[in-house]
Amino acid sequence: MKDLFSQFKILLSFWNILKSKDFPWENQIVRDLEKKLSDYLEIPHVLGVASGTDALILALKACDVKPGDEVIVPAISFVSTAGAVAWIGAKPVFIDIESASFNIDPQKVESAVTPKTKAIIAVHLNGRMADMEAIRQLADSKALMVVEDAAHAFGSKYKGGSIGYYGDLACLSFNPTKVFGGCGDGGAIITKNAELARKISLFRTYGSPRYQEFGINHPIIGTASHLSPFQAAILDTKLRSVQRVTEKTRQNYFLYSELLKRVGDLVLPSNPSEYFINGYRFPILSKKRDELRLLLKKQGFDARIQYNVPLPYFEAFQYLGHKKGDFPNAEKLANEVLCLPTNYRLAEEEVKEVIRIIKKCFAPAN
Ligand SMILES: Cc1ncc(COP(=O)(O)O)c(C=O)c1O
Incomplete structure (x- = not known):
C-alpha cells in the first residue's frame, strides 16, 4: 500500500x-x-x-x-x-496429523x-x-x-x-x-x-x-x-496486489525448497504437483531448530516456531484426558518445526542469507 x-x-x-x-x-x-x-x-x-x-x-x-x-x-x-x-x-x-503434509x-x-x-x-x-x-x-x-x-x-x-x-x-x-x-x-x-x-x-x-x-x-x-x-x-x-504478493511469497518459498535440499538433518515440506501452495510459511524440521532460530534472530530474521505445543496438551483441553505420546506426529512437529520467513518484502538476497546461515550451522567444524 x-x-x-x-x-x-x-x-x-x-x-x-x-x-x-x-x-x-x-x-x-x-x-x-x-x-x-x-x-x-x-x-x-x-x-x-x-x-x-x-x-x-x-x-x-x-x-x-x-x-x-x-x-x-x-x-x-x-x-x-x-x-x-x-x-x-x-x-x-x-x-x-500426517507426517508429510502436517x-x-x-x-x-x-x-x-x-x-x-x-x-x-x-x-x-x-x-x-x-x-x-x-x-x-x-x-x-x-x-x-x-x-x-x-x-x-x-x-x-x-x-x-x-x-x-x-x-x-x-x-x-x-x-x-x-x-x-x-x-x-x-x-x-x-x-x-x-x-x-x-x-x-x-x-x-x-x-x-x-x-x-x-x-x-x-x-x-x-x-x-x-x-x-x-x-x-x-x-x-x-x-489488487494479492496476486503479485503471493507470487513473490511463493518465489521465496521455492528458493528455500531448492537450496535447502540435503542440508544437515533438515526435513523440508514436499510439494506435490496437485497442490498450489501460497507460500505463507516454509516449515522445516530439525533437531537443531532452537539453535537455528537463535542464529537467524541474531541476524534479524524472524523464523517462528508454529506451533510448539499440540492442541490436546493445552491446559484448556486437559478435560479431554490426552497424554503425551497420543499424537506422535504432532509432537515431532512441535518439537522440531521452524517456519522460515517467506514474506514478500524479503528480497532474494535476504532469503539466500537465511539459507547461508542455516548451511553454516550444519557445516563441519574446521
Ligand atoms: C489456523 C488458524 N485458524 C484460525 C485463526 C483465527 O483467526 P483470527 O485471529 O482472525 O481470529 C488463526 C489466526 O491466526 C489461524 O492461524
Missing part, C-alpha cells in the same frame, strides 16, 4: 465510511469486497465477519453443531480451530467418527491445503459436514479447486499476519451453499434478516459479527 493512489483511495473510502450511517454489513464497501472475493475465489457466497475465530464459530453453528456433538480436528493448529468447537459446547475430537490425516478420520460426530475441520496448515478429496469422500460416506480452516490458505488450491470448493464452508482470517491480511481483526466465511450462506447472514446480524425487523421479530438467536468497513477498505486495496 505504498503507492499514492492506494493511499488516496483508502482515505477516500474512510471519508465515505465516516459520512455514511450504514450498518457494517449493509455498507457498500463491505458488500463490494465480498463480491470481489467471491469472483477471485470463484465461490458464490462470501460473508464478512469480525474475525477468523468468529468465522469458525458461525460456520459450525451453520452446520448445526450443538452442545454434546463431536467435531474432528487436527492436533496441530492455532487454538481457534478447536477452541471454536469447545466454545459452542461441542467436543473437539483430536486426531494426529495436515489432518484422512486415514485417521474414519476411526474417530462416532454417532455423535457432526463435522470435520480441515486446517490448511502453512498454506498447503489438506487432502480435501479424501476428506470430502469420507465425510459424504458418513453424512458429515466439512469446514475448512483456511486462515493460512488465501490463494492456495488443491487439484484446481480453491478454498471453499471441497468443504461445505471455508473460514478466512484477515488478521495482519496473513498473506491477505488487514490492519486488525477481520474474517470471512465462504460457501457454495446458498442455504448455509443465508443462515450465516442471519447469525452475524442478531438473527434477523432485515434491519426493519430489528427489535420487532428475530426468528432465531444470532450475534453481532461484522467485518468493519474500515478493514474492508484496506483489504479492497490489498486485493
Whole structure:
C-alpha cells in the first residue's frame, strides 16, 4: 500500500465510511469486497465477519453443531480451530496429523467418527491445503459436514479447486499476519451453499434478516459479527496486489525448497504437483531448530516456531484426558518445526542469507 493512489483511495473510502450511517454489513464497501472475493475465489457466497475465530464459530453453528456433538480436528493448529468447537459446547475430537503434509490425516478420520460426530475441520496448515478429496469422500460416506480452516490458505488450491470448493464452508482470517491480511481483526466465511450462506447472514446480524425487523421479530438467536468497513477498505486495496504478493511469497518459498535440499538433518515440506501452495510459511524440521532460530534472530530474521505445543496438551483441553505420546506426529512437529520467513518484502538476497546461515550451522567444524 505504498503507492499514492492506494493511499488516496483508502482515505477516500474512510471519508465515505465516516459520512455514511450504514450498518457494517449493509455498507457498500463491505458488500463490494465480498463480491470481489467471491469472483477471485470463484465461490458464490462470501460473508464478512469480525474475525477468523468468529468465522469458525458461525460456520459450525451453520452446520448445526450443538452442545454434546463431536467435531474432528487436527492436533496441530492455532487454538481457534478447536477452541471454536469447545466454545459452542461441542467436543473437539483430536486426531494426529500426517507426517508429510502436517495436515489432518484422512486415514485417521474414519476411526474417530462416532454417532455423535457432526463435522470435520480441515486446517490448511502453512498454506498447503489438506487432502480435501479424501476428506470430502469420507465425510459424504458418513453424512458429515466439512469446514475448512483456511486462515493460512488465501490463494492456495488443491487439484484446481480453491478454498471453499471441497468443504461445505471455508473460514478466512484477515488478521495482519496473513498473506491477505488487514490492519486488525477481520474474517470471512465462504460457501457454495446458498442455504448455509443465508443462515450465516442471519447469525452475524442478531438473527434477523432485515434491519426493519430489528427489535420487532428475530426468528432465531444470532450475534453481532461484522467485518468493519474500515478493514474492508484496506483489504479492497490489498486485493489488487494479492496476486503479485503471493507470487513473490511463493518465489521465496521455492528458493528455500531448492537450496535447502540435503542440508544437515533438515526435513523440508514436499510439494506435490496437485497442490498450489501460497507460500505463507516454509516449515522445516530439525533437531537443531532452537539453535537455528537463535542464529537467524541474531541476524534479524524472524523464523517462528508454529506451533510448539499440540492442541490436546493445552491446559484448556486437559478435560479431554490426552497424554503425551497420543499424537506422535504432532509432537515431532512441535518439537522440531521452524517456519522460515517467506514474506514478500524479503528480497532474494535476504532469503539466500537465511539459507547461508542455516548451511553454516550444519557445516563441519574446521
Ligand atoms: C489456523 C488458524 N485458524 C484460525 C485463526 C483465527 O483467526 P483470527 O485471529 O482472525 O481470529 C488463526 C489466526 O491466526 C489461524 O492461524
